[in-house]
Structure formats: C-alpha cells, structure tokens
Amino acid sequence: EVQLVESGGGLVEPGGSLRLSCAASGFTVSDYWMHWVRLTPGRGLVWVSRLSSNEDIANYAESVQGRFTSSTGHAKDTLYLQMSGLRADDTAVYYCARGIAGTSVAFDLWGQGTMVTVSS
Amino acid sequence: QSALTQPRSVSGSPGQSVTISCTGTSSNIGAYNYVSWYQHHSGKAPKLMIYDVTERPSGVPDRFSGSKSGNTASLTISGLQAGDEADYYCCSYAGTYTFRVFGGGTKLTVL
Numbered sequence: 192e193v194q195l196v197e198s199g200g201g202l203v204e205p206g207g208s209l210r211l212s213c214a215a216s217g218f219t220v221s222d223y224w225m226h227w228v229r230l231t232p233g234r235g236l237v238w239v240s241r242l243s244s245n246e247d248i249a250n251y252a253e254s255v256q257g258r259f260t261s262s263t264g265h266a267k268d269t270l271y272l273q274m275s276g277l278r279a280d281d282t283a284v285y286y287c288a289r290g291i292a293g294t295s296v297a298f299d300l301w302g303q304g305t306m307v308t309v310s311s
Numbered sequence: 312q313s314a315l316t317q318p319r320s321v322s323g324s325p326g327q328s329v330t331i332s333c334t335g336t337s338s339n340i341g342a343y344n345y346v347s348w349y350q351h352h353s354g355k356a357p358k359l360m361i362y363d364v365t366e367r368p369s370g371v372p373d374r375f376s377g378s379k380s381g382n383t384a385s386l387t388i389s390g391l392q393a394g395d396e397a398d399y400y401c402c403s404y405a406g407t408y409t410f411r412v413f414g415g416g417t418k419l420t421v422l
Contacts, residue, residue: 235413236416238413286356288357296345303354
C-alpha cells in the first residue's frame with residue numbers, strides 16, 4: 192500500500208529540538224519532491240518546507256528558515272524534519288506530503304500527521 | 312491570517328450543490344493555474360480532490376469540480392453526500408520564494 196506515516200511528535204519546551212520522521216511505503220521518497228505542511232487551529236494549513244527528489248534543493252517558509260532542516264534517510268524511504276529553536280507558534284499537527292509527479296505542484300499523498308506541542 | 316481567503320463554513324442538504332470560494336491575489340491564484348483543493352476529515356490524512364484548477368485525480372468522483380476566475384478559485388460539490396462533510400482547503404502555487412499558500416479552510420456541513 193502506498194502511504195506515509197509520520198512520527199516523532201510530542202511535547203517540547205520553548206527553545207528545544209525535535210526530529211519528525213515520515214516513513215514511506217510503496218514508493219521511494221527520493222523519487223519525488225517531498226513537503227512538510229502544518230495545521231494549526233487558528234491558521235489552517237501552512238506550507239513549511241520542500242525537498243527535491245535528489246536533495247539538492249531545500250526550501251523553507253520564512254517562519255522556519257534557519258531553524259528547520261528537511262532531509263531523507265540513507266535508505267531513501269524516510270523523510271525527516273529536524274526542528275530546533277522551537278517556539279510556541281510552532282505548535283501544530285505536522286504532515287508530510289508527496290509532490291504530485293509531473294509538472295503540477297499539488298500534493299497527492301499525505302500522512303495522518305504528528306502533533307507537536309511547544310510549551311513550558 | 313491565511314494568504315488565501317475561504318469562508319469559514321458552508322452547508323447544504325443531501326443532493327444539493329455547494330460552492331466554496333478561495334480568494335487570493337495576482338501573486339498566487341491570479342498568476343498561476345496551480346490551484347489545488349484538499350478534503351480533510353479530522354484525524355485523517357488530507358486528500359487531494361482537485362489539482363491544476365480543474366483536474367480530478369483518479370478515484371475522485373466527478374461530483375467535485377474546480378474553476379478559477381481572476382484571483383478567485385472555486386470548488387463545487389454537487390449531489391452532496393453525508394461523507395462529504397469535512398474541512399476543505401485550497402492551495403495555490405505562489406512563485407519561487409513563497410512556494411505554496413493555503414486558505415484557512417472551510418467546514419462543510421451536510422444538513
């Protein structure tokens with residue numbers, strides 16, 4: 192079955208770090224552009240980052256630039272999001288999403304999300 | 312505040328049609344034909360319903376359709392069913408700096 196499963200969320204204090212994982216099955220993450228998107232009650236969905244299929248391009252939303260880093264694992268079946276300098280406004284459900292193949296820019300596969308809570 | 316503006320909620324009775332609007336600017340929706348729509352049932356993975364303004368992925372019923380005029384995109388759901396009750400989010404490509412912008416989401420209630 193083709194799916195994405197996130198893990199690694201939890202409660203972390205402001206200024207702390209956390210690494211999220213996104214395990215892919217049924218396909219190889221390094222064959223696609225992969226994204227992180229977060230959901231907060233007040234703002235809805237917000238795009239966080241994207242990583243190119245060969246990892247030579249990584250882009251981030253201004254709000255996380257310099258604090259978050261996206262990468263893939265050695266086996267190329269897992270996407271990671273390393274988060275540091277966490278702030279209260281980073282509290283959200285984090286989803287990984289696959290960029291649709293071809294020339295479009297939509298996300299055709301999402302995980303079920305992992306909750307990150309930043310609080311003291 | 313989200314970059315794209317959607318109504319907070321819409322509702323309709325089974326069998327009826329509803330349209331959800333998504334208003335952006337000339338820097339996102341107005342500039343590109345890359346609007347997509349996602350259905351989200353709480354606690355589940357969001358699902359792609361429409362991409363490239365009007366295209367439906369395989370498996371999405373033709374009751375779902377998309378359109379765009381100027382800086383506003385729309386999702387129309389005809390023949391409403393109970394299972395359509397969910398949150399719907401629009402998304403647009405926004406260039407090589409902002410990349411993607413989303414709407415704040417619209418809660419669809421099937422009465």
